[in-house]
Amino acid sequence: MTSQSGDMLVWLTIFGAAGVTYSLRIGGLLLAERLPKTGRFKRFMEALPGTILLSLIVPAALAAGPIGWLATLCTALCSLKTGNVFLSMMVGILIVAAGRWYGF
Amino acid sequence: MVFTSTQRQDLTEGFTANLVVSASVAAYGSVLGLMAAQKGLTWYQLLVMNLSVFAGSAQFVMVDMWLPPLPMAEIILAVLVINMRYLLIGASLNPLFRGTSLSHKALFMHLVADENWAMTMARFYKQPTTTWFLLGGGICVQSAWCFGTLLGHRLGAVITNPERYGLDFSFVAVFTALVFCFWKGRQDVLPWLVAAVVAALSESLMPGKWYIVCGGVAGALAAALLSPRGIGND
Numbered sequence: 001m002t003s004q005s006g007d008m009l010v011w012l013t014i015f016g017a018a019g020v021t022y023s024l025r026i027g028g029l030l031l032a033e034r035l036p037k038t039g040r041f042k043r044f045m046e047a048l049p050g051t052i053l054l055s056l057i058v059p060a061a062l063a064a065g066p067i068g069w070l071a072t073l074c075t076a077l078c079s080l081k082t083g084n085v086f087l088s089m090m091v092g093i094l095i096v097a098a099g100r101w102y103g104f
Numbered sequence: 105m106v107f108t109s110t111q112r113q114d115l116t117e118g119f120t121a122n123l124v125v126s127a128s129v130a131a132y133g134s135v136l137g138l139m140a141a142q143k144g145l146t147w148y149q150l151l152v153m154n155l156s157v158f159a160g161s162a163q164f165v166m167v168d169m170w171l172p173p174l175p176m177a178e179i180i181l182a183v184l185v186i187n188m189r190y191l192l193i194g195a196s197l198n199p200l201f202r203g204t205s206l207s208h209k210a211l212f213m214h215l216v217a218d219e220n221w222a223m224t225m226a227r228f229y230k231q232p233t234t235t236w237f238l239l240g241g242g243i244c245v246q247s248a249w250c251f252g253t254l255l256g257h258r259l260g261a262v263i264t265n266p267e268r269y270g271l272d273f274s275f276v277a278v279f280t281a282l283v284f285c286f287w288k289g290r291q292d293v294l295p296w297l298v299a300a301v302v303a304a305l306s307e308s309l310m311p312g313k314w315y316i317v318c319g320g321v322a323g324a325l326a327a328a329l330l331s332p333r334g335i336g337n338d
Contacts, residue, residue: 009174010149016180017166018156021187025213028194029201044328049196049225050286051299051323052189053279055316056218058300059307060276068273075280085226085281086124092277097270 067099111236118220118240121227125219126248128274129160131266133252136164138261140253143170147257154250158217161313162186182312189316193221200228200235208235215242219278226285294330299323 035041061072075092082088107115140150145167157163162183169179193216201209212235220241227233255262266272303319310318
């Protein structure tokens, strides 16, 4: 894409994608300010961070297969015992890496 | 701009807290950089994309769809769908940003990624945390992302197959390591169960990243509608 109109399309696509992404980021924050802070809305907003985090973890952990399940469990246990995020994370990665290395 | 010592400290701690996961971010960045070079994106187009879009999985889809003539509308729509979770993530940051000005919010929200969001919320539940911790993490992730993608674009992927070294798992690992910080007590059992089941089901039924939105909303709805004191009891 060397033509000038092609170049223009490249920038429009990039900035269009940036625009929608930024709108979602700032939009969520500004929208949440306008929601009521009591009752059901409050419980919804308080539960949200945890349920997002779990939704990030569960499908990806399930897809990682038996070695990934073991690694997820060990990471969780390590985090519960030590409270050390770095250590817990390394435990999980090393188990998966070792498992893949030996062909599990 | 004059920093207070708390701001400076939070900025630094946010940066260092995200260093390890940023190594994986850079490795995946180098894979994206290689793909982008093959698709004919110049290094500065890629850099502008990194700085302005700053969303890993969305950028992978963008580069994947990058074939002349550029399907601009389709690409932007795909990015909108994949990044829909940022609406929820942005909303969940509301307590952290309480009392800050609109320009502060507008500036700091740009550098929010899954990784530094999770790190910040986990710390926020344990100790007083400012938006500077979030920003420090965002700068760390953004730097690693730019470094990795440009390296991949100029020299080829540093690690052609990050899965071999378990690096794909590092994202699951960091979120799992943080999960107990998000736990507030027995009232979370049902919402978390609903979130897990709905996320797993929708991941197998729907394309892209819809599962994060579905799981997150379904779990939080369970918390809103089924209070511990009984169904529909406000």
